[in-house]
Amino acid sequence: MSTLVMRRPDDWHLHLRDGASLEAVLPFSAARFARAIVMPNLAPPVTSTEAALAYRGRILAALPPGARFEPLMTLYLTDATPAAEIERARASGCVLGCKLYPAGATTHSEAGVTEVRRIDPVLARMAELGMVLEVHGEVTDPQVDVFEREARFIDAVLAPLAERHPRLRIVLEHITTRAALDFVLAARDGIAATVTAHHLLMNRNALFAGGLRPHHFCRPVLQAEADRAALMEAVAGGSPRLFLGTDSAPHARAAKETACGCAGIFSAHAGIELYAEAFELAGALGRLEAFASAHGADFYGLPRSGATLTLVREPWEVPARYAFGRDELVPLRAGGRIAWRLAC
């Protein structure tokens, strides 16, 4: 039985939801990660520093006794976000970045930005104050093929934005394509990306394996095998511009198993274990720690976490369901096995 002892990882892209849902999913992340960048796409969205600090308080209050987990907060940008809000966010010391959701791109993005040039003054202020812009990188034009929306977004929106704001620090979230890799790895300084475990381990065939698989549906959608393989090769290569962001996005089972199901894959129950599996498959287990516990902290200008985490190479069976407030949710790999488990 092999054991992997590593610096405690951080999750640089996480959906914790709120209320009873928050209480249900938070323990999974807190058991594995030292910190997480918490996404602001609640309903209503977290658009002010005041709301972000209140949400942070609810997360801290929901932590299991003895847990050591630090939520790092983000603001949800809208067409109407005032530059003064960025100053308040910065001054709070608890808000690290702002999330750009193109309006309509994904779950709870309706209040997002309709035309990115409208927020140029806000982006300029963020660059001055050293706030990170976290980007959901998909165009929303329904005419654009769903598998091409990331590449189109990079060309039409992100590359020009990065040029207009040469000092703005940008994380392109949950990248899925060769095109995104090419952009991030060749970009100017201050541009990085998060990569999910599901985009490393699955391609779009997983959406249709034996029938329609709603629990494999997320935004951006799983991509072709060539893209998955390129992501694996890139993370295995150890670029400091790539780091862990689970994008664990829980939804009630009924909201996924329906005629028009929600986007989002829940993976926090195995938030580091699935990456261990991916890095092992890539023959790069030795690179997992830097990807999971160093590159993100370095990019955000935070100290690397102090504690350690131990994984054991011992397969375990994932439950078919977990409780989710008054509902239940179906985790990634439900009923299947995961090669690594957390040591108790």
Ligand code: NCD
């Ligand atoms: C996320 C969610 O459910 O909040 N869904 C998803 O498919 N990833 C939103 C997001 O990150 O796009």
Ligand code: ZN
């Ligand atoms: Zn997300």
